[in-house]
Amino acid sequence: MPRVFSGIQPSGELHVGNYLGAVRNWVELQREFECFFCIVDLHAVTQPYEPRELESRTLDMAASLLAAGIDPARSTLFVQSHVPQHTALAWALNVVTPLGELERMTQFKEKSARLSSVPAGLLNYPILQAADILLYRADRVPVGDDQIQHLELAREIARRWNARFGRDFFPEPQPLLSPATRIMGLDGATKMSKSLGNTIGVLDSPEAIWEKLRPAMTDPARKTRYDPGNPDICNIYRLHQFFSSGAEVAMVAERCRTAGWGCLDCKRVLADNMIAALAPIRERAAELRDNPGRVREVLAAGAARCRALAEATMAAVREVMGFLAAAEE
Numbered sequence: 001m002p003r004v005f006s007g008i009q010p011s012g013e014l015h016v017g018n019y020l021g022a023v024r025n026w027v028e029l030q031r032e033f034e035c036f037f038c039i040v041d042l043h044a045v046t047q048p049y050e051p052r053e054l055e056s057r058t059l060d061m062a063a064s065l066l067a068a069g070i071d072p073a074r075s076t077l078f079v080q081s082h083v084p085q086h087t088a089l090a091w092a093l094n095v096v097t098p099l100g101e102l103e104r105m106t107q108f109k110e111k112s113a114r115l116s117s118v119p120a121g122l123l124n125y126p127i128l129q130a131a132d133i134l135l136y137r138a139d140r141v142p143v144g145d146d147q148i149q150h151l152e153l154a155r156e157i158a159r160r161w162n163a164r165f166g167r168d169f170f171p172e173p174q175p176l177l178s179p180a181t182r183i184m185g186l187d188g189a190t191k192m193s194k195s196l197g198n199t200i201g202v203l204d205s206p207e208a209i210w211e212k213l214r215p216a217m218t219d220p221a222r223k224t225r226y227d228p229g230n231p232d233i234c235n236i237y238r239l240h241q242f243f244s245s246g247a248e249v250a251m252v253a254e255r256c257r258t259a260g261w262g263c264l265d266c267k268r269v270l271a272d273n274m275i276a277a278l279a280p281i282r283e284r285a286a287e288l289r290d291n292p293g294r295v296r297e298v299l300a301a302g303a304a305r306c307r308a309l310a311e312a313t314m315a316a317v318r319e320v321m322g323f324l325a326a327a328e329e
């Protein structure tokens with residue numbers, strides 16, 4: 001089976017944006033690929049964060065992923081910092097990565113512009129990402145449009161390392177473009193993101209889902225119930241396309257354009273469908289909450305498998321780069 005690698009930030013529980021944009025696709029990929037899914041806590045610390053929350057956010061993300069359908073019998077789920085070879089390979093790749101390539105990354109420019117002091121880790125983030133992928137010699141990487149540039153750099157780093165050391169060792173990972181990559185937040189203006197506070201949690205209660213949807217942004221031209229709207233510019237309509245049936249989606253568009261109903265009616269239908277679609281995930285998450293040791297067991301088994309594979313890669317890398325082998329004790 002071809003091998004897939006993908007990572008997700010330890011941002012706590014999943015929200016609808018990362019579920020629709022990534023994880024739902026991961027669940028499907030498990031059928032066709034040997035999948036490695038990594039909670040990227042080493043990446044998370046390159047941005048301002050609260051150390052007291054990192055552990056619980058990592059565990060909550062792992063539980064959310066299992067509840068959403070990541071199956072440890074078919075895929076390897078692990079935490080990045082549990083496999084020290086990620087940072088070891090990042091250093092080996094660091095020495096072939098041109099500084100100019102890192103400085104021109106769009107994400108680096110955007111994130112560093114918001115900081116008064118830019119840590120080197122933020123600049124080197126794409127090298128660690130390349131190491132994440134190349135450590136397992138992954139063939140495919142599911143990417144959204146905001147990650148394509150980093151994957152291209154990972155391919156470039158693989159080529160440069162192979163050329164520098166005269167081996168065809170690292171395969172160039174190919175992108176797997178996923179169908180729904182960018183889910184807008186409840187403000188309708190920016191990508192759904194925990195840091196922007198515009199999310200609906202996959203594990204939110206039915207009441208919480210409704211409370212969040214009710215004030216969500218719609219077509220601003222619909223000032224009153226009697227103004228016709230344009231569903232094509234409304235994020236609520238876009239969410240209907242993921243959670244409602246084809247007949248309901250057509251009805252939403254028609255009633256919106258003809259002012260046949262109000263936005264609250266439209267949101268109520270979306271809320272009911274979303275609540276029903278997410279109910280099985282909420283139920284599995286509740287079972288996992290009653291059995292917290294299960295999540296840690298899955299992560300321990302995943303990390304053990306990864307360390308064995310990663311050490312084989314690193315042994316070859318050290319030999320090719322000419323490092324003196326450590327003496328056996």
Ligand code: SF4
Pocket residue numbers: 218219222229230231234235236237252255256257261262263264266267
């Ligand atoms: S009726 Fe629905 S699709 Fe139309 S603007 Fe209101 S919320 Fe959006």
